[in-house]
Amino acid sequence: MMNPPKLEMVQIGDLAKQLGITTRTIRYYEEIGLMPSPERLGSGVRCYGKEGVLRLKFILKLKELGITLAEMQELSDLYRSTQAQTVVMPRLVEILDGHIAKIDQKISRISLLRQELANYRKKIAELPNPKNQP
Amino acid sequence: MMNPPKLEMVQIGDLAKQLGITTRTIRYYEEIGLMPSPERLGSGVRCYGKEGVLRLKFILKLKELGITLAEMQELSDLYRSTQAQTVVMPRLVEILDGHIAKIDQKISRISLLRQELANYRKKIAELPNPKNQP
DNA sequence: CGCTAAGTTTACGTTAAGGTAAACCATTTA
DNA sequence: TAAATGGTTTACCTTAACGTAAACTTAGCG
Numbered sequence: 498m499m500n501p502p503k504l505e506m507v508q509i510g511d512l513a514k515q516l517g518i519t520t521r522t523i524r525y526y527e528e529i530g531l532m533p534s535p536e537r538l539g540s541g542v543r544c545y546g547k548e549g550v551l552r553l554k555f556i557l558k559l560k561e562l563g564i565t566l567a568e569m570q571e572l573s574d575l576y577r578s579t580q581a582q583t584v585v586m587p588r589l590v591e592i593l594d595g596h597i598a599k600i601d602q603k604i605s606r607i608s609l610l611r612q613e614l615a616n617y618r619k620k621i622a623e624l625p626n627p628k629n630q631p
Numbered sequence: 632m633m634n635p636p637k638l639e640m641v642q643i644g645d646l647a648k649q650l651g652i653t654t655r656t657i658r659y660y661e662e663i664g665l666m667p668s669p670e671r672l673g674s675g676v677r678c679y680g681k682e683g684v685l686r687l688k689f690i691l692k693l694k695e696l697g698i699t700l701a702e703m704q705e706l707s708d709l710y711r712s713t714q715a716q717t718v719v720m721p722r723l724v725e726i727l728d729g730h731i732a733k734i735d736q737k738i739s740r741i742s743l744l745r746q747e748l749a750n751y752r753k754k755i756a757e758l759p760n761p762k763n764q765p
Numbered sequence: 766c767g768c769t770a771a772g773t774t775t776a777c778g779t780t781a782a783g784g785t786a787a788a789c790c791a792t793t794t795a
Numbered sequence: 796t797a798a799a800t801g802g803t804t805t806a807c808c809t810t811a812a813c814g815t816a817a818a819c820t821t822a823g824c825g
Contacts, residue, residue: 562740597745621720644772653813700812
């Protein structure tokens with residue numbers, strides 16, 4: 498600690514460990530412009546403050562929800578260009594709604610097939626001789 | 632038609648067009664063992680009968696539901712080894728249930744974030760001066 | 766007969782989201 | 796001082812599900 502980490506600063510490895518991801522992932526997000534280039538310690542080591550940590554957490558949260566990195570980039574660009582949540586948030590909600598719609602479709606189809614399967618299985622079970630079509 | 636297509640036989644291109652996929656896709660399924668090697672016309676052209684068509688349709692149906700080709704291979708192998716729907720069907724239902732569970736999780740999380748977003752947006756809208764944190 | 770359309774195989778390209786390795790610093794510990 | 800640890804960059808590897816191109820054969824049409 499030749500260069501004191503300004504208090505509340507976290508190095509990349511610790512941050513990764515804390516969030517259950519790898520350093521590669523964090524660097525990757527930086528590489529594609531999702532995370533801003535962080536400050537460096539004298540040795541060149543990336544260190545993150547409260548803001549960076551929050552941003553990364555937000556990214557992970559969105560990812561969990563099925564938002565792709567590309568979509569996040571879009572949002573990020575949008576934010577960079579407008580600096581206004583009044584523009585960004587509706588777009589985010591739009592994207593989320595899109596995903597929700599897709600998932601709802603999937604669900605309805607999946608439950609439909611589930612029923613079909615149940616019926617099929619019933620039919621099979623009712624047959625005395627198990628000699629049926631594939 | 633030097634080699635008469637035995638009636639009810641479809642060539643790969645027509646089959647693809649009929650199902651809205653490409654011939655590459657069909658060959659790929661064959662390549663990874665999901666579709667059996669079909670009969671060939673004298674010229675080497677793949678042609679499919681009722682059974683092959685049904686199998687392909689079933690594959691597409693499962694794919695629509697988010698079942699991966701790898702999972703289908705597992706089912707296919709299972710069927711090849713046991714020849715029993717009484718073994719295959721429960722596994723298929725199991726896989727489907729897994730997908731349903733995942734999707735349900737996604738949905739609950741997505742709706743949670745949606746709420747958070749709504750709240751966040753509200754707060755922002757209520758502020759007189761639009762100067763807020765990213 | 767020549768052309769085009771459609772088929773064949775082989776094989777490399779693509780996208781997303783990182784994994785992994787190489788070669789190299791810098792710091793801490795024995 | 797040597798080793799171990801953890802960071803750095805650069806760059807190629809991976810998986811899924813095909814796309815696309817090359818080089819070739821075959822069938823049908825005019």
